[in-house]
Amino acid sequence: MLFALVGFAFIALPLIGLIQQVSWGSLWTDLRTPEATAALRLSVICSLWATALSVLFGVPLAFVLARVTFPGRSIARALVLLPLVVPPVVGGVGLFYAFGREGLVGQYLYDWFDIQLTFSTAGAVMAETFVAMPFLVITVEAALRSMDRRYEDAAATLGARPMTIARRVTLPLIAPGLVAGAALAWARALGEFGATITFAGNIQGRTQTTPLAVYLLLQSKPDVAIGLSIVLLAVCVAVLALLRDRWLGFR
Amino acid sequence: MSLVAHVVAHVGSLDLDAAVEVDEGETVAILGPNGAGKTTLLRALAxxxxxxxxxxxxDGVVLDDGARVFVAxxxxxxxxxxxxxxxFPxxxxLxxxxxxxRSHGIRRAAARNTATIALERVGLADLVDMKPRELSGGQAQRVALARATASEPRLLLLDEPLAALDQSARGTTRRDLRAHLATFSGIRLLVTHDPLDAAALADRLVILEQGRVIQTGSFADVSAHPRSNYVAELVGVNLLRGLGHGDHLELPSGAMVVVPGAGSGEALAVIHPRSIALHIQPPAGSPRNVAAGSVESIESLGDRVRVRIAGSVPLIAEITPAARRDLDLGAGTPVWTSFKATDVTVFPV
Structure with a gap:
């Protein structure tokens, strides 16, 4: 009982610590400072892009992992899920040597198309997508595995081709899982720090997302940093509440 | 025009090797216990x-030959x-x-029109906007039938069409299904583990046991001459078809059988051969149904003897070999049959 209490306090106290530091009176003006608005706007843009990209590439990836048997599938799945456990800063280093100006792919992007991803908003989006997509893949794959596949059989006997079945039957049936996965991915993208700062840098208005701004402003303008933290916290609580409704209110 | 199939497949521990033929306009029931391979056979045909x-x-087109040809x-x-x-939930x-x-490329408006007509046919035109979870079991079954037949397929496959319904809904749904099946002009094949469903819905039975076809024929043929103890147990029942008059069933021979709840209209009465007693003298006692007849044939099936009785109420009785010796039964022996009205199950068809 005591240990449980200590464990709970350990998780709850930092949250209380954060909340009691908020100067509620000046919260609105703190959030209206140029650094804060730039960071928040960038975070919204980057995290939504990262979520969109995660859905665009993650859903087909989840389909392949759940439905196609091929040699090395378990290795492929482990690799896809690696960003969940790998330190984000390591992910950032990896992104740098893959897509940076000197990187595996990045050098050709730069030489041929004059595209430089490092220190760009696109780079921040990539870093967020890298850490967020596994959440979507794992959730959608689980939904695909647990759904009743006989609905797909029924659709096939009604003359539907595989793409039609995926669009009109499978996706609607796994929609709750897809929404949950997208929400998780979005929350993860929003809080992304290590990979972003390593790969995309910390340029205000271009790659300095909210977590980066919090880290930077904690010394110079602690009130603004705390205000931004509280916004991130509120968003995470909202996502949790949404997922809880999804999971408990499952039709 | 017909379905000709010989299906060889292994799924899990099931070893399926079964041949089935169904002609146009005919309803065939594949009857067998759970795990016999009925559903796998149906899935292979699909x-x-x-x-x-x-x-x-x-219809003469090869859909699957296990090697080069496979139509998805x-x-x-x-x-x-x-x-x-x-x-689809x-x-x-609609x-x-x-x-x-829609999957066959028909435009939305036209597809909706045809679907509405299909739903009208099964009497559900006023439920078009409902979601499947709002339907009763019997309604869902009719929607499923409308969905399966809307694009006028050549072959209609039904997998345990009545198994998902509770007992109270089964009787009427069975009767409706029989009527709707009659309006489908293609080839009809259904799978069931319930001999009564098979008797009510099908013209011909295919008995499947452990992945093998062990007998085919009309219900009357199969129940009269079951080829194994198992088949006897499954379909070796007395089926009396007649017209219900309250608590009586009038047989085509004119004989009346006392059956509580016979209702009105065509009905099917089921009596297990174990429930039929044979007498040399006219019996006097509680059984409401007593009829005179004569022994037509005697079949020995291990520890029991099946005696076919001809007469105004044709019946099969199952007795022990000892009872047969005591009564000294042989072909042509005049006998009296009796059974209790409470041993009869009756359902409308």
Whole structure:
């Protein structure tokens, strides 16, 4: 009982610590400072892009992992899920040597198309997508595995081709899982720090997302940093509440 | 025009090797216990389980030969009513029925029109906007039937069409299904573990046991001459078809059988041969049903003897070898049959 209490306090106290530091009176003006608005706007843009990209590439990836048997599938799945456990800063280093100006792919992007991803908003989006997509893949794959596949059989006997079945039957049936996965991915993208700062840098208005701004402003303008933290916290609580409704209110 | 199939497939521990033929306009029931391979056979015909060997031919076109030819399910002119119907939960009743038409490239408006007509045919025109979870079991079954037949397939497959219903809904749904099946002009094949469903819905039975066809024929043939103890147990029942008059059933011979709840209209009475007693003298006692007849044939099936009685109430009685010796039964022996009215199950057809 005591240990449980200590464990709970350990998780709850930092949250209380954060909340009691908020100067509620000046919260609105703190959030209206140029650094804060730039960071928040960038975070919204980057995290939504990262979520969109995660859905665009993650859903087909989840389909392949759940439905196609091929040699090395378990290795492929482990690799896809690696960003969940790998330190984000390591992910950032990896992104740098893959897509940076000197990187595996990045050098050709730069030489041929004059595209430089490092220190760009696109780079921040990539870093967020890298850490967020596994959440979507794992959730959608689980939904695909647990759904009743006989609905797909029924659709096939009604003359539907595989793409039609995926669009009109499978996706609607796994929609709750897809929404949950997208929400998780979005929350993860929003809080992304290590990979972003390593790969995309910390340029205000271009790659300095909210977590980066919090880290930077904690010394110079602690009130603004705390205000931004509280916004991130509120968003995470909202996502949790949404997922809880999804999971408990499952039709 | 017909379905000719020889299906060889292994799924889990099931070793299926069965041949089935169904002619146009005929309803065939595949009858067997759970795990006999009925559903796998049906899925193989639908293209959901590929053949390992054998051949499926529909109207002379090979759909699967286990080697070079395999027509995917979406390319087969089939309609399937699945065991728990599998109506798409996110689509309305109308959209469920229109799904097959849309998949065949028919435009939305036209598909909806045809789907509405299909739903009218099964008497559900006022439920078009409902979601499947709002339907009763019997309604869901009719929607499933409308969905499977809306694009006018050549072959209609039904997997345990009545198993998902509770007992109270079964009788009327069975009667409706029989009427709706009669309006479908293609080839009809259904799978069931319930001999009564098979008797009420099918013209011919295919008995499947452990992946093998052990007997085929009309219900009367199979129940009169079961080829194994198992078949005798499954379908070796007395079926009396007649017209219900309250608590009587009038047989074609004019004989009246006392059956509580016979209702009105055509009905089927089921009496197990174990419930039929044989007497040399006219019996006097509680059984309400007593009829005179004569022994037509005697079959020995291990520890029991099946005696066929001809007369105004044709029956099969199952007795012990000792009882047969005591009564000194042989072909032509005049006997009296008796059975209690409470041993009879009756359902409308």
């Amino acid at each position: 293209g959901l389980v590929p053949l390992e060997a054998g051949r499926v031919t529909l 399910p979406e390319g087969r002119p089939i309609g399937v009513v699945f065991q728990d119907y599998l109506l 996110h689509l309305s009743v 959209e469920n029925v229109a799904f097959g038409l």
